[in-house]
Amino acid sequence: ISNNEKTEWLPLYYASFAYIMISFQEPENAKKDTYLDQAQKYLDQATVIEPNESELYLLQGFLYPSRMNINPMNRGIVYIGKMTASLDKALELNPDNPRIYYLRATMTFHTPEAYGGGAAKALPLYQMADEKFRIFKPKTELSPNWGKEINEAELKKLQEAQKQ
Structure with a gap:
């Protein structure tokens, strides 16, 4: 659907959300990262279409800890601040x-x-x-x-x- 609806953010949102959810079921960390890379790709495309949609920043704030959970000791410092910033932006757009x-x-x-x-x-x-x-x-x-x-x-x- 997202390939056909080039001006709609929701299909890209749901594609991204699906890949994030799939990553939680995957036992192999390398595959989790692959799913999350795909989720990020769709999320980036959606944000270009609708840059002021709080749901997209919220989803970004959901994606970051998904990456962090793969290796919390090494990734925590990288992603915790990004998650907080994404949720802050989502809150600013829609409290x-x-x-x-x-x-x-x-x-x-x-x-x-x-x-x-x-x-x-x-x-x-x-x-x-x-x-x-x-x-x-x-x-x-x-x-x-x-x-x-x-x-x-x-x-x-x-x-x-x-x-x-």
Whole structure:
């Protein structure tokens, strides 16, 4: 579809999103990088078409930690700042996008407490994402609308862990 719809960013967005998701299922790091390279290619093309679309910066902020997770010790320093900058840009363009808060919560949860992360710091971000998801309405029926279920699951786990 993205080859036929040269002026539409959504097919490229979904192609990129699909390659990112495939990379999570791939056990071999070299293949993960290949999938993420393809995801980046589609994302770059989409950003040329729609340079002020928050969803594209959000997706970039999702792609960077996917690369980082391949080799956190070596890649963390490279990608954490890029992820933060991408999410900052997405937030600037659309502060009502709940996926921004979900990704920030996830990043915070997986950051060691010694570096300002951890479950206690992530919980209010998951709660904020939950509030945003409750009122979020996609622009169109084809617009990105993922993340609510995983955010709810993560929020529930953290809330249950707090009770113990």
